[in-house]
Amino acid sequence: MDHDQGSHGTGTGISNNKLLMWVFLGSECLLFGGLISAYLINRGRFHTGPAPGDIFDIPFTSVSSFVLLMSSLTMVLALSALQRGDIRNNRIWLLTTALLGSLFIGGQVYEFTSFLREGLGYTTSPFSSAFFTLTGFHGIHVSVGIVMLMSLVISSYRGTLTKKNSETVEIVGLYWHFVDVVWIFIFTVIYLVPSPTS
Amino acid sequence: MSTETAADLEAGAGHEHPTDAKYVQIAILLAVITAAEVSTYYVDIGPILIPALMVMMVVKFFYVAAWFMHLRFDSILFTRFFVTGLILATAVYCVFLTVFEFWSKG
Amino acid sequence: MSETVAELTSGGGAALPLGAYSRPKGGGGWRDWVTTVDHKKIGILYGGTALFFFGIGGFEALLIRLQLATPNGTVVGADLYNQLYTMHGVTMVFLVIMPLAAAFANYLLPLQIGARDVAFPRLNALSFWLFLAGGLFLNSAWLMGDAPDGGWFAYAPNTGVTFSPGHGMDFYAIGLQIAGIASLISAMNLIVTVLNMRAPGMTLFKMPVFTWMILVVQFLLLFAIPVITVALFLLLFDRNFGANFFNPEMGADPLLWQHLFWIFGHPEVYVLILPSFGIVSEVIPTFSRKPLFGYEFMVFSGIAIGFMGWGVWAHHMFVSGIGPISVGAFTLSTMFIAVPTGVKILNWMATMWGGKIRLTTSMLFATGVVSMFTIGGLSGVTHAVSPADTQQTDTYYVVAHFHYVIFGGALLGFFAGFYFWWPKAFGHLLGETLGKWNFWLMIIGFNMTFGPMHILGLNGMSRRIDTYSPGFGFEFWNLFATVGAFVIASGVACFALNVILSARRARGLPPEPPDPWDARSLEWFTPNPTPVHNFDEVIEVSTLDEFWHRKWTTDENGKVVRKATAEEVCQKGDATDVHLPSPSYWPVVLAAGMPLIGFGLLYNLWICVPGTMLVLTGIYAWVFEPPDDPDGPFGDGHGDHGDHGDHGGESSGDESSSEREAASVE
Helix, strand or coil: CCCCCCCCCCCCCCCHHHHHHHHHHHHHHHHHHHHHHHHHHHCCCCCCCCCHHHHCCHHHHHHHHHHHHHHHHHHHHHHHHHHCCCHHHHHHHHHHHHHHHHHHHHHHHHHHHHHHHCCCCCCCCHHHHHHHHHHHHHHHHHHHHHHHHHHHHHHHHCCCCCHHHHHHHHHHHHHHHHHHHHHHHHHHHHHHCCCCCC | CCCCCHHHHHCCCCCCCCCHHHHHHHHHHHHHHHHHHHHHHHCCCHHHHHHHHHHHHHHHHHHHHHHHCCCCCCCHHHHHHHHHHHHHHHHHHHHHHHHCCHHHHC | CHHHHHHHHHHHHCCCHHHCCCCCCCCCCHHHHHHCCCHHHHHHHHHHHHHHHHHHHHHHHHHHHHHHCCCCCCCCCHHHHHHHHHHHHHHHHHHHHHHHHHHHHHHHHHHHCCCCCCCCHHHHHHHHHHHHHHHHHHHHHHHCCCCCCCCCCCCCCCCCCCCCCCCHHHHHHHHHHHHHHHHHHHHHHHHHHHHHCCCCCCCHHHCCHHHHHHHHHHHHHHHHHHHHHHHHHHHHHHHHHCCCCCCHHHCCCCHHHHHHHHHHHHHHHHHHHHHHHHHHHHHHHHHHCCCCCCHHHHHHHHHHHHHHHHHCHHHHCCCCCCCHHHHHHHHHHHHHHHHHHHHHHHHHHHHHCCCCCCCCHHHHHHHHHHHHHHHHHHHHHHHHCHHHHHHHCCEHHHHHHHHHHHHHHHHHHHHHHHHHHHHHHHCCCCCHHHHHHHHHHHHHHHHHHHHHHHHHHHCCCECCCCCCCCCCCCHHHHHHHHHHHHHHHHHHHHHHHHHHHHHHHHCCCCCCCCCCCCCCCHHHHCCCCCCCCCCCCCCCCCCCCHHHHHHEEECCCCCEEECCCHHHHCCCCCCCCCCCCCCCCHHHHHHHHHHHHHHHHHCCHHHHHHHHHHHHHHHHHHHHCCCCCCCCCCCCCHHHHHHCCHHHHCCCCCCCCHHHHHHCCC
16 A cells, blocks of 8 residues: 555655645644634624624525535545545546535635625625635635646546555645635634624 | 455555545535534524534534544644644634633624 | 655656656756755855845844934934834844744754755745745835835734825735745745654754754744734735725724734744754853753753743733733733743853853854843843833833844844854854954944843833934933944944955865864764765764764763764765755746736736746646656666665655656556
8 A cells, every 4th residue: 555655764654745734734724713713803893784694694605515525525535546546436536526616616606796796895894804805715725726636637637646646635635624624614603603693 | 444455454554444435424424413503503502502513513623634634544743733733723813812802792 | 665766766767747847957056056955055045145134124224223313313204214114123033033044944954863955855945935035025115115114013003005005015915925935834844854854863852952943943933924924914905905804994903913913923033032042052062062951951941932932922912902801811921931941041051051161253152142132031021021011112122122132142143153054054164353353343232232222211212213302311322322233233244254254265275174163963974065965874863962972972980081083973975876856947936926926916917927827837847847857966876775764855855746646657
């Protein structure tokens, strides 16, 4: 098995690349923590424009959250396939993950545009700025993930993504799961925990 | 642990791998918890709402991190890095929220 | 994993995917420096660039002091004064002290752990070029006539568009974002390096204290940079996209900025000082001919400072209205953090006590650090007492405090490091006579400039003011301080002269023999200057201060006796079969795109297009370029990799495994 692809000769026996990704994810906690905190102190500041409790569409966001959650499953299935040497299914699952991610982004875009129509723009209030900044940053992270997934798909088609370098898929997967985990947090804390209404 | 292939076994110490079936099981669990979370939007469960939501969130978080991100099977070093970042962020930002009187004034 | 090695071997000569360029060959000249991934060259680049910015920041300081030398000064107007003191602060913190630390860390860390290079050499290069790009972008604001003017701390809402129209603060935000990415990447790189690439036998507790301090700093950076990243984005969005994070008119609380800034800012000050603490921990034992007193305490106090530094940030905000409970809590936490630092001071003194002291220039600077930082630390302790701080804050007393710790602590420490490690990097010593002039002029000038500021502050002189009226009793000490600033400048000039003259003197002469100081750690195993491949053979480490113990041992009576000379112990530096990572164009290409994106955001969005193209090209070309050039000047020793213990640098020393994907022809 090729779990220790990059770990040859390293002091801890762990791959350098994988360790790098985990170290990075540790730092990302502070990034999203900052954005979430900036949102939380601003969620009640909306004397212009709609309040969060009035504008959030929980059923819709629940569906898109579910979609992102399932993309973590397809991601891990993609990795598992490649670790078995099943290049075709790896590709299929990678594509599915990218698709589900794109569906999530599509949902975000729809959500933002309907908020806009309902009078919640980026500059409307501290609440709106904080909300769009937080979810925007998350969305950018998802989009970057989709780009990485598609790059992997292209490599797969070109024959350069195989069981031998499945660690690359694993590392992209870690990033993807992290982005999902951040959304688990955001969905609960920002959407499900009751928000102020006007 | 569920069935492992010969390739799994030859990988070396501690490299157990969940099977695809296991991953799907976990995904179903996550979906069920999500459904429970969303149901709180429709059903009023009183003051345990926020603690319940927090617990469900943490459980989902744990399962994705431990199983999908493979933390429970990998070197403890990864867990340490991630948890350090998490705890530090949580502690620092909770203090920050406290100074802003978030808990009392929301 | 010999198959991985075989892939590297076979991949190098196979068809290059996507027609990617082959990697540049090394070999000298400016192209070598621009494409280098060698940690030593990168360290020197950091050092030289930092010293260049030091000149700029110093010039800004002299203008400030000229303006403040007399009451109702007319040297510069208020507007320009605001820009000067802002840029002086930003430059000194972000473009001088941090990169000087990076210079020493980059050069020494792989050597001190017995490695061949860092874990990710190209990322290392990227960090430098991003730092340079950010620094140049920031300073280009001067050329636009619009430098940042909101103070280095950039408090909102003063830095919003209402009170800071013009682009100055945008230069601040974008420039620091670019430089911040550099530090974050470097932190990730060095953490992986220390964990994964230590020589055999080098457990964490056999690493030199300098390496430990750098490791703690990388963790601080790893977790602190994202916080200022958030803050700077919020500022940028407020200023350019109409967001409402800091806008009180829309109901926002501008204190959000202060919290985010200082949650970063306080760990940042430990980022500034810990590297110098590490340097001092190497220099003092060497020139006291005694091991460092309390090694474990030094390591644990460094770690403790790293942890506790996260819990004190609001002591910068005692008068901002956070309320008495918060003030009380942060007073307590701030008082506690003095303890681990005190431990270090005492341990350095205990190291010197009873030792055989050699007062070389390096040692003078190191003792300067210990004494000056103690003074700065004491004023810091008075700041911790919040009722007292209420009087001190926003006065020159604070200016005195932080200059004592940053200049007296961090900067003097770097000078100690220069004099200590100059032969290792350049093959010749810096002159001792000129060095002593350098030291004494700097430390006397420094105390002349900043000592009186304690008095000025307690007498009520406000900070961040462009001038003061006569009749308040500020005249004498301000003039005195200005004279002192010029004394500092003359000391710095001595250093510059020393660099030039010692290089000239050494021209044509053979390089300095190994181990000029009879030192203790692994970097001294190599000849001077360090050969490009670092170590001929992997060193097996069995103890702390391994190098020392190969030269010296204790006899039956407990007396220290010579076991071997430096010449016998040191390596010859003539190995030819060490496989080195090849240079690369893409880090500098990627970095060049970032300021363009910055200019585009400020002036014309079309400029973002070439900037983004450069960044994307840089990323993709990097990911797909072949791993290492088997025809490179350092040869391709792939065949006999089995003999080398320094595998940590080879197959896993290269970047993403997509390189392997590029190399392997399946």
